[in-house]
Amino acid sequence: MMIQINKTKCNKCRRCEKACPFDAVSFSDYPEFNESCVLCGACEKICPTKAISIKRTSGKDTSESSGILVFAETKQDMILDISFELLTKANELSEKLDEKVMAVVLVSENTDVSILAEYGASKIYVFADTDFKKYNSEAYAKVISDLVKEINPSIFLIGATHIGRELAPRISSRLKTGLTADCTCLDINENGLLMQTRPAFGGNIMATIYTPNSRPQMATVRQKVIKKKKNPKNPEIIFKQSNYENKDIKIIKETIFSKTTDITDAEVIVAGGRGMGKKQGFDLLEKLADTLGARVGASRAAVESGWVDYPMQVGLSGKTVRPKIYIACGISGAVQHISGMENSDYIIAINIDENAPIFKIADLGIVGDVYEVLPRLISKLKSKV
Template identity: 40%
Template sequence: MKALLFMETDGEKVLGGSLELISAAKALDAEGTALIVGSKTSADTAAALGIPVIFIDAAADCDTLTEILSEMVKEENPDIVLLSNTAMAKDVAPRIAGRMGLGCVSDVIGINKDNGKVIYTRPAYGGTVLEHMQVDGTAVVTVRSGSFSKPEEASKAVVTEKKMEIPAGAIKAKIIDKVKEISEAVNLEEAEVIVSGGRGMGNVENFKLVEELANVLGGVVGATRPPIEDGWISRAHQVGQSGKIVAPKLYIACGISGATQHTSGMSGSNYIVAINKDEEAPIFEIADVSIVGNVNEILPVMIEEMKKVKEEAK
């Protein structure tokens, strides 16, 4: 089985979710080849993980990537094309599938073999059910970040640099300017610790406890939709269906009831701690540790205890 892994970069390094694709390919015992566009440093990083790399020095916009990946699928003829489930991949993957007449499965959280057939598992209906899908022929698959472990270093593989001419007619959209708010630099997808606050925090002053705990733990602040709509924090911090899909090592949910619109975006976390005064809150159904009580009384205690632990560790 051959797998073509598109490894997305931020211009300097490979995104964490893309690195996990190496483990996904290994889980299938597939012969993997990574494709990296526009970042030679990232190509070397991927090769150090033991996977052969094809590097193409080109722009990394959607139209260019669609053209490059389509050509690489023709050349490599893989059984599966893997992409991390990023905003870019959500745009590129269906384009490639449509252009090449391939199957497409998005937001996959599990890949298994059954009697020689590859079965893709993905959440549906806001994460309330899991569906198992099979694709006849080559499949273009986007994989949710956190679904597979990051690979360890291995014997360095070869990096092959290819030249590819992109027809002028292939570029339909041209970026003429970029405006990026400071808040957009929040990297929830790559965070190992996320402390999120919901409506149960009560007000913007109380929400600062969430930010303080995240700071003490060296984590990132997340939020549900209500705090964002009330202006307590920017939309860049939103976790859930209409926000970011995350899978940190530790997720602390503060004053969050656990609506499926939110939990579908964080249920892949390795360890979940939930704090809510309602013992029947749905969030407790997926939590590893459930704390029933007033979040605004519990968080100050947690913050002080975490500070003590950090001091003792010095």
């Protein structure tokens, strides 16, 4: 891509200089563009005489790319649920594109990866090496980027997990392609392009982003926004040789932090809202959670009140969860909260206001004060243990 000025058209109005958000335009006789230019196009748009042109060339012939590749994330050689969720979505997209669904997985030798085929991977690329049992950003990025260059998929999906969020930008920059992080919705438009939708500006708008000029179209996808569904295939399993030798990064020590605040894979969540009234109210929720083997979540109102930390927030600008049981305590049921938990299997709501919107989606509603209902519930549960 390059930016050019047509001096015969330029009337020296200097609008381009003012419009540039990157201080990339300087003026001597005519505008000149310096190395800060990121080719955002703002000056091209504002120029009244159409004197500026940006030539956009695709890095690759996009028509050559084919197939949807999914990064199958593992932990200690166990394939994580997010991989099945992504494969489910990849299969949905592949029906519209008529392209193959593939998976890439990095594991220790002799790990069985055939479960990926149960969720619709018809080609599975396996890199087997003892070193891959633990995540190593440098090794994973190198090995996967090289594979993507070789097989040239049109779409590449990665989970928006801690690892995925770190790995995806490393790969996209190596491949010189775009990346949309933290998508909540994916679809294919009428031109066969991947529509990558994610909340933007703190969740105030949903932005749909395209990658028209480079391949693969890369996206990380939030956990639990897709319901995993089996779609068995007869897979071709291809064992690849790892070409990673230059081990710049070595894991010296691994410290595992407490997982108590990670609510995304919790089977039972006890969540508190503004109706808990105070920070200490969450001690009661912790007690209930301990009794049930649950984790504690919260509404944004509770997080913004400083009662709990942001990683516990459920909703549009927090986490999306899909537990077996979700107990909403003193949460009104605003649409932004519901969008993060409505796919829970069974929803119990405790609210003092019988007209609270949360009751519309609850399977079981208890109208009452949390400070009366919760202690009784805890003692009842404890008496049964």
